[in-house]
Amino acid sequence: MRLVSLASSSAGNAYCVESGGDVLLIDCGICCRDIRVRMESAGLDPARIVGVLFTHNHVDHVKGASAFHRRFPDVPLFANFMTAEAIAAVMKMDEADFIPFENGQSFEVGAFEVAAFSIPHDVPDPVGYTVRAEGLCYFHATDVGTPLDSIGVHLAEADFATLESNHDPVMLRTSGRPELLKRRIRGPRGHLSNDDAASLVRRFASPKLKVLRLAHLSGECNAPHIAEGVMRETLSAMGRTDVELAVLPSDEVM
Ligand SMILES: [Zn+2]
Ligand SMILES: [Zn+2]
Numbered sequence: 001m002r003l004v005s006l007a008s009s010s011a012g013n014a015y016c017v018e019s020g021g022d023v024l025l026i027d028c029g030i031c032c033r034d035i036r037v038r039m040e041s042a043g044l045d046p047a048r049i050v051g052v053l054f055t056h057n058h059v060d061h062v063k064g065a066s067a068f069h070r071r072f073p074d075v076p077l078f079a080n081f082m083t084a085e086a087i088a089a090v091m092k093m094d095e096a097d098f099i100p101f102e103n104g105q106s107f108e109v110g111a112f113e114v115a116a117f118s119i120p121h122d123v124p125d126p127v128g129y130t131v132r133a134e135g136l137c138y139f140h141a142t143d144v145g146t147p148l149d150s151i152g153v154h155l156a157e158a159d160f161a162t163l164e165s166n167h168d169p170v171m172l173r174t175s176g177r178p179e180l181l182k183r184r185i186r187g188p189r190g191h192l193s194n195d196d197a198a199s200l201v202r203r204f205a206s207p208k209l210k211v212l213r214l215a216h217l218s219g220e221c222n223a224p225h226i227a228e229g230v231m232r233e234t235l236s237a238m239g240r241t242d243v244e245l246a247v248l249p250s251d252e253v254m
Helices: 032-041 065-071 081-091 149-155 169-174 179-186 194-204 224-237
Strands: 002-009 012-019 022-026 049-053 077-080 098-101 107-109 112-118 127-133 136-141 160-164 211-215 244-247
Touching (some): 012 127, 022 112, 049 107, 081 098, 136 149, 149 194, 211 224
Parallel strands (some): 022 049, 049 077, 077 098, 136 160, 160 211
Antiparallel strands (some): 012 022, 127 136
């Protein structure tokens, strides 16, 4: 199993999971051309995309969905019922363009076994995913308002994980952002702070966790070295300096 991030920020999100040549795309929040070009630059073949998984309907996760569907009409788009309805409305697509699923119900897509779990965020029925292939489990959760145990139990199964580490609380508080937006971001259906992400890892990461990627960092209210520092300290206090830690860049392939 190989992980490639194409974009990871509040401006755009798209992530690939590859196994045996099959590629699963998680979210479609950059333009279709960038998805193709960035995949190719990472040695991934866009013709091998076996499906797209959508987490929720915010524009930074769905911006390229409509163009992608026109360019790759045979690639199935997966979303739960409420997310499919919401994306169709936002992107002027047809709900019938999506294959709906129930949260918690696992389904096969190419080489992958996928299951979605509920996360708190300010849209209808947002989800994170576990993706299994080659006997390994990948955990994916961005745009998470609260580090709930019900999310942690899925992290506990993971060999590889991508977890939101959105903001530094002090940088958020002292930023020039409108008070309403600050309240939304730190609210129970907003985004995970660096400390929230660390708390999930501290409480739930299992000995099999090998790779941890910090995602969806705020450009204004976080810095890669701060997010990485908080998580490194947490891993080191857990005696887990063996975990390969990476901070995903906002707008380039990694
Ligand atoms: Zn987002
Ligand atoms: Zn969101």
